[in-house]
Amino acid sequence: AQKITQTQPGMFVQEKEAVTLDCTYDTSDQSYGLFWYKQPSSGEMIFLIYQGSYDEQNATEGRYSLNFQKARKSANLVISASQLGDSAMYFCAMRSPNTGNQFYFGTGTSLTVIP
Amino acid sequence: GAVVSQHPSWVICKSGTSVKIECRSLDFQATTMFWYRQFPKQSLMLMATSNEGSKATYEQGVEKDKFLINHASLTLSTLTVTSAHPEDSSFYICSARTSGRTRQFFGPGTRLTVL
Numbered sequence: 001a002q003k004i005t006q007t008q009p010g011m012f013v014q015e016k017e018a019v020t021l022d023c024t025y026d027t028s029d030q031s032y033g034l035f036w037y038k039q040p041s042s043g044e045m046i047f048l049i050y051q052g053s054y055d056e057q058n059a060t061e062g063r064y065s066l067n068f069q070k071a072r073k074s075a076n077l078v079i080s081a082s083q084l085g086d087s088a089m090y091f092c093a094m095r096s097p098n099t100g101n102q103f104y105f106g107t108g109t110s111l112t113v114i115p
Numbered sequence: 116g117a118v119v120s121q122h123p124s125w126v127i128c129k130s131g132t133s134v135k136i137e138c139r140s141l142d143f144q145a146t147t148m149f150w151y152r153q154f155p156k157q158s159l160m161l162m163a164t165s166n167e168g169s170k171a172t173y174e175q176g177v178e179k180d181k182f183l184i185n186h187a188s189l190t191l192s193t194l195t196v197t198s199a200h201p202e203d204s205s206f207y208i209c210s211a212r213t214s215g216r217t218r219q220f221f222g223p224g225t226r227l228t229v230l
Contacts, residue, residue, distance in 0.1 A: 107157070
């Protein structure tokens with residue numbers, strides 16, 4: 001079974017600072033994808049970044065980067081130069097072909113950016 | 116990116132009534148659609164997966180007779196909550212993907228309140 005763990009229910013970061021949101025996963029599949037989504041108070045799920053299990057380079061998308069450590073089964077999200085608009089819930093998710101490509105979500109981390 | 120819409124964005128209904136939620140892919144053909152439920156301050160939980168033209172596959176613990184899913188076309192899936200009760204009050208989110216593509220696109224969600 002797939003399992004995603006986010007151990008930080010809430011995080012605070014000073015504006016313009018960097019913050020790391022933790023995510024570990026458990027799977028026996030060789031091929032899988034890891035995702036991070038942002039969910040503001042409106043409820044919309046906003047795709048941030050994707051990392052494939054065979055990707056050797058860490059994924060980056062603007063201020064977002066994914067620190068992928070395959071052996072440790074971790075996929076931490078790093079947000080650089082935090083902005084007030086980054087305050088939201090952040091969900092780590094995993095998907096693999098062996099499970100019908102359905103998403104398994106972590107419990108989420110609530111990020112608050114302090115001015 | 117691809118756009119997925121949901122209608123209505125919010126609905127309030129009386130206990131015992133049925134509510135239909137629509138999920139539409141606006142600019143791509145959604146061969147597979149997923150329905151999630153999210154309770155306050157919790158993660159998204161997959162309810163069911165539907166492929167166009169076939170019966171939905173429900174996750175364990177989800178009552179298929181209560182949550183009717185129809186995916187009659189490549190751009191529309193509907194979730195009908197039958198005989199709704201207050202415990203069905205939740206945020207319902209759909210996502211969609213097209214054949215051959217692994218990425219899913221999420222709708223903005225529908226907030227259901229059952230009085």
